[in-house]
Structures are given as C-alpha cells and as structure tokens.
Amino acid sequence: MHSRYAVFGQPIAHSLSPRIHTLFAAQFGIALDYRAIEAGREDFVQVLDAFARNGGRGANVTLPLKEDAAALCAECSERARRCGSVNTLLRVGDMWHGDSTDGAGLLRDLREHHDFDPRDQRILLLGAGGAARAAAFAFIDAGAAELVIANRTFERADTLAAAIDAPSRVAARAWTELSIGDGFDLVVNATAAGHAGAAFDLPCDRLASRTFCYDLSYGKAASPFLDWARATGASHVSDGLGMLVEQAAESFAIWHGRRPDTAPVHAELRAQLVAASKK
Ligand code: ATR
Numbered sequence: 001m002h003s004r005y006a007v008f009g010q011p012i013a014h015s016l017s018p019r020i021h022t023l024f025a026a027q028f029g030i031a032l033d034y035r036a037i038e039a040g041r042e043d044f045v046q047v048l049d050a051f052a053r054n055g056g057r058g059a060n061v062t063l064p065l066k067e068d069a070a071a072l073c074a075e076c077s078e079r080a081r082r083c084g085s086v087n088t089l090l091r092v093g094d095m096w097h098g099d100s101t102d103g104a105g106l107l108r109d110l111r112e113h114h115d116f117d118p119r120d121q122r123i124l125l126l127g128a129g130g131a132a133r134a135a136a137f138a139f140i141d142a143g144a145a146e147l148v149i150a151n152r153t154f155e156r157a158d159t160l161a162a163a164i165d166a167p168s169r170v171a172a173r174a175w176t177e178l179s180i181g182d183g184f185d186l187v188v189n190a191t192a193a194g195h196a197g198a199a200f201d202l203p204c205d206r207l208a209s210r211t212f213c214y215d216l217s218y219g220k221a222a223s224p225f226l227d228w229a230r231a232t233g234a235s236h237v238s239d240g241l242g243m244l245v246e247q248a249a250e251s252f253a254i255w256h257g258r259r260p261d262t263a264p265v266h267a268e269l270r271a272q273l274v275a276a277s278k279k
Contacts, residue, residue, distance in 0.1 A: 004055045005034040005255065008044065008069075009062035012036045016269060017060050020248045023268065024260035044068050052091060058255040059089040060248070066100075066130050073098035082163075083134045088251040099254060102131070103138030105247025106216070106240075113242050113266075116186065116212055119143035124180060126202075126225075127190035128156035131216050133163075135190055140166050147171075150178050152191070180204035187234075189215040189225040200228035207233045216240040219273055241273065242266055 007017040015036045025032035039047040044065050051059065061069040069086035070076060074095035080086050086098035110116040118139050125132055125139070128151035139147050147164075150173045151157035157172035164170050180187065180202060187207070193200060194217055207213070213229035213236070215222035222239035229237045245266045253259045 003033070003057040004051070005032060005058045005060075006037045006051060006056065007034075007060040007062060008037050008039045008048065008051075008065055010038055010040045010064065012038045012062070015062065016244065017062075017248060020245060020265055020269070021252060023265045024249065024252045025256075027260050028256070028258055030256060039065065041065065041068055045072060048072070048089075048096075052094075052096075057091050058251070060251055061087050061089060063130075069096075070098055072096060079103060079137070082137055083130075085130050085134060087247065088254055090254055099251075100134060101247040101250035101254070102134035102243075103141075104250050105245075106135055106243045107138050107142055108246040108250075109240075109242035110186075110214070112246075114212065114214075114236070114238060117142070118186070120145045121185040122146045122183070123148070124178075124184040124187045125149045125190060126188065127151055127192075128153070128160045129190070129192065132190035133160055135188055135216065136160055136164055136170075140164055140169060144169065148173055148178075148184075150175050176203065178203055180207065183208045184211055187211055187213045187229070189213075189217075189222075194221040194224045198224065200224040202228065204232060209233055209235045211236075213237045214240065216243060218244060219276070241269060245269065 007015050018034050018036050021034040041064060066085040066087055070084055076098040080098050080100035083100050085100050088099040088101050090097045121144055123139050123144050125136055128149055147170045149157040149161050152175050154174040161170045161172040211234050213234040215225045218239040218241040226237045245262045249260050249262050
C-alpha cells in the first residue's frame with residue numbers, strides 16, 4: 001500500500017497541493033497517494049481519524065482548520081506552538097505531530113526569489129488573522145528592524161503585537177491611522193479582503209518606489225492589493241504563489257526527508273495561473 005497523504009480544508013476542491021506534492025514526489029521516484037479531502041470544523045477530527053486508520057502518514061491543513069489541527073496534536077514544533085497554527089501533520093506511532101511551515105515558506109520565497117532579506121527592514125503587515133500571525137513571527141525571527149501590524153479590527157493587531165513580545169520592534173496600528181508614505185521596505189497583505197473581490201483601499205496616495213508589495217494569496221484574490229500597489233507607485237509586486245510552493249516543499253521535507261526542487265513546480269503553476277486568467 002502507498003503511504004497516504006492529503007490536504008484537509010473547506011473549500012478544498014481547487015487546492016493546488018495535490019498537484020504540487022505529486023510533482024515533488026516524481027522528482028525522487030516516490031509513488032505518492034496525495035488527495036484533497038473536504039472537512040469542516042465539525043467533522044475534521046472524525047475525518048482525520050478515518051484517514052489515519054486507512055494508512056494516512058501525513059497531512060496538510062488549510063482554512064479553516066489550522067487552529068483545530070494545533071489543538072489535536074500530541075506534540076507541536078516550537079514555531080507551530082507560537083503561531084497557534086498547524087499546517088503540517090506527521091503521523092508518529094498513533095499520534096499526530098504538528099508543524100507550521102508557512103513562515104519558513106514565506107521567508108524562503110522572499111529571499112530566494114525576490115532577493116529580499118527581512119533583516120533590518122521596515123515592514124508593514126496588513127491583517128492579524130492566522131496567515132498574518134505566521135508571517136509576523138517569521139519577520140521578527142528573521143531580524144526585521146520594525147514591524148507595524150495594521151488591522152481593520154485594531155484589537156486583533158494589538159493582541160498579535162503583544163504575543164510577539166518585542167515592543168521595541170513591533171507596533172499595532174488602526175487601519176485608519178496608518179501612514180504609509182513615510183517609507184516601508186515591504187508591505188505584506190495578509191488580509192482576506194481580496195477574496196471578496198472588492199477594490200483595495202488604504203490611506204496612502206504614493207508609495208516609495210523601492211517599497212516591495214507582497215500578497216500572501218495568489219490568483220484573483222491577490223489582484224485588488226497588487227493593482228492598488230502598482231497604481232500607488234510600487235515598482236516591485238508579487239503574489240504568494242512562491243510561498244505556497246515553498247511551504248509545501250518544507251512539508252515534503254518533513255515527511256520524506258528530502259527537499260524538492262521548487263523552481264519547475266513554481267513555473268508550471270504560474271503558467272497554469274496565467275492561462276486561467278486569460279480564459
Ligand atoms: P486567515 O487565516 O486567512 O488570516 P482570518 O483569521 O479569518 O483568516 O483573518 C482574516 C484577516 O483578513 C483579518 O485580519 C481580517 O480583519 P478583521 O480582523 O478586522 O476581521 C481581514 N479582513 C477580512 N476582510 C477584510 C476586508 N474587507 N478589509 C480589510 N481586512 C479584512
């Protein structure tokens with residue numbers, strides 16, 4: 001029997017993870033059974049139990065299950081515990097071990113593909129949900145000089161800033177009190193605003209042209225923020241497709257002990273996204 005792997009979430013039908021992991025496995029001649037399995041918060045524990053009984057060795061977990069996954073693990077990595085979120089499950093004996101590869105995937109994409117090292121940089125993070133949380137810890141661990149967290153609901157930004165506990169480098173701001181014009185090196189959109197498709201709006205007429213703008217989502221969901229960034233003067237913008245592929249590579253390495261080459265996989269998915277956007 002092949003070892004079984006899967007991604008759990010809701011909705012999950014359009015997940016790119018099965019394709020990504022199948023391409024990674026092919027690089028090593030590994031015969032992989034990796035599926036997308038629909039599960040909501042009510043039935044996740046039962047569906048995951050059934051998966052384990054049927055030979056499930058590892059799983060990715062996506063919205064809205066990352067916090068539930070952290071709660072059901074017998075053990076979590078330090079980085080997963082701090083984020084309160086698990087995106088990678090590994091079966092050890094009859095228990096699940098949890099890890100969070102989102103932050104590492106983001107850093108790797110920024111450093112390897114965008115020549116951006118957060119060390120000593122001034123970073124503005126938009127959003128304070130699960131995705132923002134992983135990014136915020138990653139930036140501070142990577143040595144950012146200043147991290148401003150802005151969120152529509154200020155209290156969530158404040159709670160996240162307090163959890164990071166580095167007051168000399170981290171501050172929370174209300175969305176409406178933002179002043180972006182004074183020059184961030186990186187602005188990251190970690191809000192879910194783009195999923196609704198509405199135009200993006202921030203109190204900023206002009207970005208410094210050196211400001212790099214990055215959206216953690218990809219495809220249509222990234223367009224409102226990236227369109228806003230271009231219109232406001234950013235010369236370098238990117239969606240989060242690279243982060244998706246890099247966090248998957250981190251998960252793959254946890255399960256199989258080998259690190260895949262992400263470049264050809266990223267290129268294939270990018271070509272698919274471009275083709276889909278022209279339809
Ligand atoms: P995720 O795990 O994807 O981060 P989440 O935890 O539900 O999902 O967080 C969604 C984030 O997007 C939050 O920061 C949310 O802001 P609130 O805390 O104020 O809800 C933000 N968000 C969602 N829709 C938004 C919108 N239309 N404009 C601005 N921020 C939005």
